[in-house]
Amino acid sequence: xxxxxxxxxxxxxxxxxxxxxxxxxxxxxxxxxxxxxxxxxxxxxxxxxxxxxxxxxxxxxxxxxxxxxxxxxxxxxxxxxxxxxxxxxxxxxxxxxxxxxxxxxxxxxxxxxxxxxxxxxxxxxxxxxxxxxxxxxxxxxxxxxxxxxxxxxxxxxxxxxxxxxx
Ligand code: MG
Numbered sequence: 001x002x003x004x005x006x007x008x009x010x011x012x013x014x015x016x017x018x019x020x021x022x023x024x025x026x027x028x029x030x031x032x033x034x035x036x037x038x039x040x041x042x043x044x045x046x047x048x049x050x051x052x053x054x055x056x057x058x059x060x061x062x063x064x065x066x067x068x069x070x071x072x073x074x075x076x077x078x079x080x081x082x083x084x085x086x087x088x089x090x091x092x093x094x095x096x097x098x099x100x101x102x103x104x105x106x107x108x109x110x111x112x113x114x115x116x117x118x119x120x121x122x123x124x125x126x127x128x129x130x131x132x133x134x135x136x137x138x139x140x141x142x143x144x145x146x147x148x149x150x151x152x153x154x155x156x157x158x159x160x161x162x163x164x165x166x
Contacts, residue, residue, distance in 0.1 A: 003090060003153040005052025007044035012144035021099065021106070021145070022113035022130070023075045023120065028104045032145060035064040039074035041097060041130075044149035045117065046074070048095070049081035052153045053088050078120045090153040094127040097149040102141035106132040121151075 013019075016031025022041045032038035046058045055061075062069045062077055085092070095117065099106060106113075110132070114125040121128070135141025 001155045002093075003052040005048040005050070005151050005153070007047030007049075007051060007149045007151075008147070009040045009043040009047065010144060010146040011038045011040045011043075019104075019145075020074075021109070023073075023116040024109055024112045026104060026106075026109050036062075036069055036072040036077070037074050040145045040147045041099060041113070041117070041149070042074035042078050042120075044097065044147040045095065045121075045151070046077040046081045048149040048151040049078070049085050049092075052151055053085050053090060055081075055084055075120055078117075082121055085153060086156070089156045091156050092121045092123050092127070093152045093154050094123075094129070095121060095149060095151045096129040096131075097147060098131045098133055099145060099147050100133045100135060100141060101145040102134045102137060106130070 011032040011034050013030040014033045015029070017027065018025045019028050019031045020037050020039045023039065032040060043058055050057055050061065058077055061080065110130050111125070113130050114128040118125040118128045
């Protein structure tokens with residue numbers, strides 16, 4: 001038994017010093033704007049997880065009308081979505097993502113992001129793929145960052161029953 005989920009998100013740039021992607025702070029002359037920390041990749045990952053188990057989306061689970069999520073660390077959203085799939089008996093097999101932006105160049109940060117997302121999804125970075133695409137100035141590449149994420153889930157193996165002697 002398998003499940004697949006897709007997530008998409010986009011956030012725009014504003015002047016700043018860092019932007020956060022996949023839980024990693026990347027030095028840049030701009031930041032992403034949002035109600036939370038605007039981690040566009042983790043928002044897409046969160047939606048992919050909820051999507052795979054048909055449990056709604058990040059907006060329903062963490063409404064931006066709730067002041068509690070203001071400037072929230074988006075790792076909390078992924079962790080909550082991950083717990084939700086685990087409770088239903090699913091585990092992540094792999095995740096594949098595309099980040100669409102003309103800058104910054106993400107190659108230097110790719111492995112850091114893979115490790116960070118792998119930790120959140122309790123899986124090895126080898127199962128986490130991050131790809132970056134530029135748009136030659138075609139929106140939204142120069143205005144912000146868009147992210148797509150796909151996750152594949154499989155049924156959790158049942159724990160073997162302990163046969164310890166009394
Ligand atoms: Mg978002």
